[in-house]
Amino acid sequence: MNRTVFFVSESTGITAETLGHSLLSQFDTVNFEQVYMPYINTELRAQALTQRMAEAADRDGARPIVFATMLNHEIRDILKGGNCFYVELFEVFVGPLSAELGVPPSLKSGQSHAITKPSYYTKRIEAINFAMANDDGIRPDNFHRADVVLTGVSRSGKTPTCLYLAMHYGLRSANYPITEEDFERGDLPQLLYDCRHKLFALTIEPQRLQLIREERRPGSGYASLKRCQDDIKQAQKMYKRLQVPVLNTTTQSIEEISSQIIKMLKDNLDGGAASGGKTAVI
């Protein structure tokens, strides 16, 4: 079964897409053709979209699904009038929330992904710059300025996770790649022990790591399964000695790992002092 899905918004469409994706993920037997339609903010654009809905309905033999966050009633009515299953993601919640809070909604669109709080936005951008400047252990002397530090063997997913933490949570994120020198010494440098309260280790299945490294340096010793297995095995021993949480990037996305890190950082802050800073190993 094939169904076309339109994520529609007067502005960025990020909210419609995020909730729409979540809802679709509940129906994994259906093949969804997903179309992202931001900035549907004129009646003309809405009419053009109803035309595309009609085409999709013909093609699929079933009307398309529309996930929308529309505040303008005229535009909303045009979309609703098209041949589609229209799901308005805002309407149902805004009224009850307004009653609970005792204030009317502003009905301005695009507020949630605009720069409404300049100080928080600036913090996020600075965190991204910090992550760029402190990637791959370039500046371990900066770790004391970081909110979070990741460590792991080469290609275990440190960089994308750091960037996600910076971009979404405004965390100054740095990372330390475990080097040949560390393997020879059989231990990680003291400066990682010094930041254990904000340090997280990444691990990955050797087979997956081999694929990633092979992509980067085909046929190299660095990419061999043996080397990947050895690197990970040795790294695991070091993590044990460090007693830091270990997260697995084979099975978990950067979103999942990041939200776990956020939770653990908060738990450390909430109860860390009382429990001697002990952190759980996942």
Next chain:
Amino acid sequence: MNRTVFFVSESTGITAETLGHSLLSQFDTVNFEQVYMPYINTELRAQALTQRMAEAADRDGARPIVFATMLNHEIRDILKGGNCFYVELFEVFVGPLSAELGVPPSLKSGQSHAITKPSYYTKRIEAINFAMANDDGIRPDNFHRADVVLTGVSRSGKTPTCLYLAMHYGLRSANYPITEEDFERGDLPQLLYDCRHKLFALTIEPQRLQLIREERRPGSGYASLKRCQDDIKQAQKMYKRLQVPVLNTTTQSIEEISSQIIKMLKDNLDGGAASGGKTAVI
């Protein structure tokens, strides 16, 4: 007025947070204290959260708002039983969608931010690596491999926007900083003309640019208002000659700029050939 808000989920909580934020942005006169609560996946954790709800209600003199995406009914009922205004973001849509699609929901939590489609996930991670390796004009010879290229003066927002495009849309993003040499020649290199169909220019208000550069190199000529004004003025002339869309990072967030870029790239693909590749200037 102060109201505590909990974003609650059995898994990452990203959906609850995104839609919750969007809804809150409609009530900008209320001061919301926002608490992110992912991984509330046991009855014990849910009970602990009801305790926090009670504390928040005491502190604020009003019950907290809970935005949740809970699939487990036992846990949901515990949260609903707490002293809160409970908003379930999934429940209301899953039933009607299931009826429309004619298939039951899987009721598995955490599907939307997990690695459910390995090939798309891999594409996103590769796009992030590409963006890192092609930041700041390091490899202009790679522009032909990019899905999108940004240009702009130093500190105009190219790097965060490229990373966002890569992370969220899986686009291989590169950027080219306008250099002293370009200013002297009064034009941009031919290789930017060659990728005009996927090239976007960033601009920024001189006052804002001055603040950002001052942060980086305090008291320098590079950070002077005069230099910022000159750089931007000259860059604007170059953009005009290039005839590429110009986006303003002073007033627009990386989310807004990225979704506009996505829309324009798609419009170029849809109708670009017919209109001679002409792109709109925003």
